[in-house]
Amino acid sequence: MVQKLQLLHEGKAKKVYSTNNPHELLLEFKDDATAFDGQKKGRIREKGALNLAISVLLFEYLEKENIPTHFIKKISTTEMLVKAVKIIPVEFVVRNWTAGSLAKRMGIEEGIKLKKPILELYYKNDELRDPMINEYHIEAFELAERQHIEKAKEYSFAVNDALIRLFESVGIILADFKLEFGIDSKDEVVLADEISPDSCRLWDAKTMEKLDKDRFRRDLGRIEEAYREVLKRLETRR
Numbered sequence: 001m002v003q004k005l006q007l008l009h010e011g012k013a014k015k016v017y018s019t020n021n022p023h024e025l026l027l028e029f030k031d032d033a034t035a036f037d038g039q040k041k042g043r044i045r046e047k048g049a050l051n052l053a054i055s056v057l058l059f060e061y062l063e064k065e066n067i068p069t070h071f072i073k074k075i076s077t078t079e080m081l082v083k084a085v086k087i088i089p090v091e092f093v094v095r096n097w098t099a100g101s102l103a104k105r106m107g108i109e110e111g112i113k114l115k116k117p118i119l120e121l122y123y124k125n126d127e128l129r130d131p132m133i134n135e136y137h138i139e140a141f142e143l144a145e146r147q148h149i150e151k152a153k154e155y156s157f158a159v160n161d162a163l164i165r166l167f168e169s170v171g172i173i174l175a176d177f178k179l180e181f182g183i184d185s186k187d188e189v190v191l192a193d194e195i196s197p198d199s200c201r202l203w204d205a206k207t208m209e210k211l212d213k214d215r216f217r218r219d220l221g222r223i224e225e226a227y228r229e230v231l232k233r234l235e236t237r238r
């Protein structure tokens with residue numbers, strides 16, 4: 001029986017608890033939503049449960065695709081048990097279509113398919129608003145070991161290939177997404193955090209309707225319905 005012990009960390013969308021097993025943590029998904037580095041705040045009904053269900057489904061799928069993840073098991077509608085890992089303080093953003101900060105930075109419109117995927121690295125630091133960095137910064141500031149970054153890069157592209165295929169099969173375009181990785185007790189790199197419409201840009205392939213957090217960022221409404229639609233479509237693939 002898993003015991004939920006001490007609250008170790010409360011993030012914007014999740015809480016992390018210790019458990020009676022020092023090698024395992026419990027993640028609780030919240031309904032809170034934030035955007036623009038926490039400047040915009042809100043609550044989306046059922047978001048915690050929807051993001052958890054989608055993340056579980058995607059982690060299970062990726063494990064089958066030989067990508068190791070921190071996921072152990074689902075505990076409740078909003079809680080999952082995960083491996084305790086040391087999080088690499090780098091966000092790995094993979095892009096297939098122009099959107100968000102890439103469109104802005106390059107002065108280009110959204111919704112253009114890229115000739116090949118782009119991988120970007122960001123330093124995970126709320127105070128600094130997650131600045132973009134490269135591998136030289138990671139080495140110079142010793143944010144992570146070189147071999148771990150190499151592995152995480154390899155997994156980022158493997159996750160992209162696998163998720164493009166999965167979403168395509170349910171009529172969804174995977175425009176971009178963010179991944180986080182951790183190092184487990186055996187010094188192996190594993191996929192961590194969550195993969196959900198909070199961390200991905202998902203567009204309906206027919207209508208190009210947004211099915212992700214941009215509905216919250218841009219006040220498009222029907223957020224919960226969009227997240228539910230993503231889950232519903234993925235469930236048909238089980």
Ligand code: UDP
Nearest residue numbers: 093099100101102176177178198199200201
């Ligand atoms: N993303 C995320 N967390 C972050 C920053 C970005 O999950 O702290 C995701 C975001 O949802 C999108 C992708 O990473 O799917 C690329 O985001 P972008 O750099 O365009 O930033 P945005 O303009 O969305 O903040």
